[in-house]
Amino acid sequence: MITQWIEEYLSAKIAERRSPATITTYRIRLGRFGTWVLEQPNQVLTRALLRAYSAYLAQQNISITSHYSYLNDALVLVRWLAEEGYIQPVKTDKLKPRLPKRLPAHYTMDQIKRLLLVAELREKAMLCVLLDTGVRVSELIQLRRTSFDSEGCAMILGKGSKDRYIWISSVTQEVLRTYIASRTDTNPALFVSHRQQKTLTISGVHQSFDRVASDAEIRNDVRRLIHSFRATFARELIKKGLDAESLRVLMGHETIQMSLHYAQLSSHEATQNRQGVNLLEKVESCL
Template sequence: MRNTVSKFLDYLKTEKGSSPNTIASYKRDVNNLINYIESNSLTVGKITNTNLNSYLIYLEKMGKAPSTISRNVASMHCYFRYLYKNNIIEQDPSSNLISPKIEKKLPEVLTMEEVDILLSQPNDDDCKGIRDKAMLEVLYATGIRVSELINLKKDDVSINLGYIKCRDNKKKERAIPIGQVSKDALVKYLKSARDIMIEDPNEDFLFVSCLGHKMSRQGFWKIVKSYANKAGIYKKITPHILRHSFATHLVENGADLRSVQEMLGHSDISTTQIYARMSNNRLKEVYTKAHPRA
């Protein structure tokens, strides 16, 4: 049985093109499974669906997280499917295995008060502060991804119409409205700071670094972190937290999920529904604290 593992790993690498991390995970999972099987005096051709379910129960009793057990199920599916296709076993015992349901962890968000404090930190008396203010305001006003923010071009902004255009990593374009506060911050940046900061007059990226080039993800992450520290917000702050906060606050204030889905650029509304759960949890907290008979 051990000799099938190395062949299976070669198959993952050469035929499936799996990443080194995936191969390492599958190797660990399959070897652990074989240890369990051998300790129960079984052979590869005698393994049944019941044996594999017993192993999953064993993992659960060992305190393994549902995500770990789910990954083990994926490893077993792939391994036994390989054995079956190569006529090493007569039937696939993993075919009816079901992964445990994994509860999605709710993302961290800022309160509306924390957002106000964070966005008030940049000093808009200098070019850097004006740029930082505009970037933070646009990020919270639109909920776009950081990669989309730093890839915005100057022509993607329509101040008069109150929209920005952005493209996701699949080059799919969407238009998102911006409010008056973010429009004012953008106008100030475009009129008072950008032309001073750019090195090349033909630079078309909207936001540039202090060296006059396109802003990097890491550079913007440092900007957000520094202002969070300055504001005294000690949550685990990342630029993505403003995207989550944008969506959560919209839903809390009555926005419909379809509109939020479109603005976020989610292909599946089930991804957007997590913000409805967060809003419901928030309402429950408010009710519990405020209702005399809660």
């Protein structure tokens, strides 16, 4: 029964026009849950069963973030089944592991300089686009040679099939022109693989930056190499005074809170900013 329910849930998500990548992720995570449920002597979806699944995940060789994600998708499925009348409602609160509160990984300007110094032309062009736009890697590989107009603007299809405009500086435009001029292929994609000159894939982008980060000797210093450009984009714009709503639109988020999560400062950075503000300046003569 659980296998059929999972398929019906996925069909509902497809009908809601969730992206193929999202459906694939759901299928993988819920497939694991379904397989585990079928191995249990009592397959009734109860709170006790969900807690047992969480305990099972905790014993697997996965990160706490993956544990959270796999369990969360199972809980969402169970709530959907209850809403659709397939099962009795199940209390699902306080089952997920507590995630450590870490600041989003980002690059320092020194690290970016080191990346640029060792990067080949293609990687340098990708790095400039990532820093200038804050796009996701799935959005980066959508870009075509003709995506950007003369003003550096382009329309992309973001997460959740939402259109949004992005912009690149004149510096990035020049780097892209140099990169495109160096190519001998006719592929309309903006970024292509070196050997077969096919449109670069998500894994191809990750592999290329893994090499660049290793050459720059920062591979062990930054978590999530590609996504960290997105956090760097958000932090730098907020530090330069961009308002939260504009940042939300530029990053393609549904809520301001999500965008500001990327822009969080460390306590050390906040202290440095604080040192430039003298709260007693106007009353100093009274002291």
